[in-house]
Amino acid sequence: MILKRFAELPALETEPGTDCSFISHSPFGEPLLTVVYATKRDFLSVPKTYTAVQFKGSEAVPLEFHSVSRKDYLEQMEMATSWFKSGVYEIEQTKDYSIVMLLTNDRALEVIFTEFKLLEEGYHSVDSQAALIARITG
Structure with a gap:
């Protein structure tokens, strides 16, 4: 699989x-x-920025997601664990739905969705969990 x-x-x-x-x-x-993650910075002196994105499904294609260990996911998909860097990858895209994989140092989050919305970025949170809590309570 490429x-x-x-x-x-x-x-x-x-x-x-x-x-x-x-x-x-x-x-x-x-x-x-709702997924919140630290966004790539050009310079480490730039304040840490968190991207928030909301995924939705539809009646025809319900929202579905799976979170497993990075190692288990890549082995299950028969992909070399050392080749893949952390990032957001497209697994499949059709006219009706998309499947993406968010790969971190230790986890793989696979999401099947029909639409997504990029929310306003957050700054200066301690970590992604604090940024997520601020996003859903704010």
Whole structure:
């Protein structure tokens, strides 16, 4: 399987490591998956920025996601674990749905969705979990 980067989302921060959190919730009666991750910086002196993205499904294609260890996911997909760098990869895209994989240092989050919305970036959070809590409570 050949994967390409999912260019519609900003790249993950990889120095010194990845930082990602997510929650499945239904704030308006519609299932959502909100993912927050540290965004790649050009310079380490730039304040840490967190990207928030919400994934949705539809009646025809419900939202689905799986979170497993990076090693287990890559082995299951029969991909070399050492080749893949942390990032957001497109697994499949059709006219009805898309499948992306968010690969961190230790986890793989696979999301099947029909649409997504990039939310406003957050700055100066301690980590992705704090940025996620601020996003869903703010």
